[in-house]
Amino acid sequence: MKSPGRELLIVALAAVAIVGAGLEGDGRWLHWLAKPLTTVLIAAIAWRALPAHDAGYRRAVLAGMALSCIGDIALMLPMDAFVPGLIAFLLAHVCYIVAFRAGVRGGRGLAGAALLLGAFACGNLVALWPHLPGDMRVPVLAYVVVLAVMAILALARHWARPALHGAARSSTAWAAGGAVLFVASDCLLAWDRFGGGLPMASLLVLSTYYAAQYGIARSVDALARPASR
Numbered sequence: 001m002k003s004p005g006r007e008l009l010i011v012a013l014a015a016v017a018i019v020g021a022g023l024e025g026d027g028r029w030l031h032w033l034a035k036p037l038t039t040v041l042i043a044a045i046a047w048r049a050l051p052a053h054d055a056g057y058r059r060a061v062l063a064g065m066a067l068s069c070i071g072d073i074a075l076m077l078p079m080d081a082f083v084p085g086l087i088a089f090l091l092a093h094v095c096y097i098v099a100f101r102a103g104v105r106g107g108r109g110l111a112g113a114a115l116l117l118g119a120f121a122c123g124n125l126v127a128l129w130p131h132l133p134g135d136m137r138v139p140v141l142a143y144v145v146v147l148a149v150m151a152i153l154a155l156a157r158h159w160a161r162p163a164l165h166g167a168a169r170s171s172t173a174w175a176a177g178g179a180v181l182f183v184a185s186d187c188l189l190a191w192d193r194f195g196g197g198l199p200m201a202s203l204l205v206l207s208t209y210y211a212a213q214y215g216i217a218r219s220v221d222a223l224a225r226p227a228s229r
Contacts, residue, residue, distance in 0.1 A: 006045070013038040014210045021202035035206075036072045039065065042213045051223035057099045058220050064095030068213065082193070083139060089186075090143050093150040096216065100153035100175060109159030113152045117183070121148040124187055131194045140190070147186055154179035171222035178215025185209040 013034045020031030043065035051058050067088050074085035104110060121144050132140055158172040185208035192201040 006041070010038060010041050010210070010214065013041060014206065018202050018206045021206065032076055035076055036069050038210055039069045039072050039213060042210065042217050043069070045214070045217040046220035049221040049224040051220060054102070054223055057102065057223065060095050060099035061216055061220050064092040064099070065213065065217070067092035067095060083136075086139055086143055090146050093143075093146045093182075096150045096179070097146070097153060100150065100157055100179070102157075103160065104153050104156045105160060107161060109161060110152070110156040113155035113159060117148050117152045117155065120183070121145075124190075128190055128194060131196070133194075136194070143186075147183060151179040151183050168223070170225075171219045173219075174215045174222055175219035178212045178217075178219065181208050181212035181215060185212055 016030050017034035017038055020028065020034055023030060043062060046058060046061050046065065049058065071085045071088035071092065074081040074088055125141065125144050128140075129137070154172075154176045158169075158176040160172075185205055188198060188201070188208065189205045192198040192205065198204060
């Protein structure tokens, strides 16, 4: 499938997943079908890409997206499978950490990313902490730490000095954007679940989530393209 058609299909399926999340009864099957299918279609972007110099990056991203799909399914089950879903996404972020850690050096880029993401994660965790059930505090804390490390590494790679160029620069930009959107999506999800609910929660959480996964998948695709593009 050519790129414009692929992108339109991703947007259409994501819209069905978002709309379906608000339906009850028989209409709910639209959400159950479209939610993981959208993630699979986004993962296909990375699957079809063949990076010339970093196949390990592609494998790690694909593993993360496979685990994300498992998490998608767990979070939408009729029973409460939030903890299994949390574990699946935590492992997905571990895979993304494996992908993003390559090329990260100490310096102002890493320090700046750690300061920015660390402050954001700590601030949100402190604010959310009183709302967390006692048995969820340790799992949520572990998840926040892993999520923050993933995003810090993605930003640090993009802010590395000397600056990257060509396909590598495009790849790190997509990955950094995707990582930051993942932080936003998970923050919205946490406040919706534990903080009393958010208006238009499905729209906010799923739109940022799919945009995050799309950015990470495109980071693989960028490595497979000529540097002149």
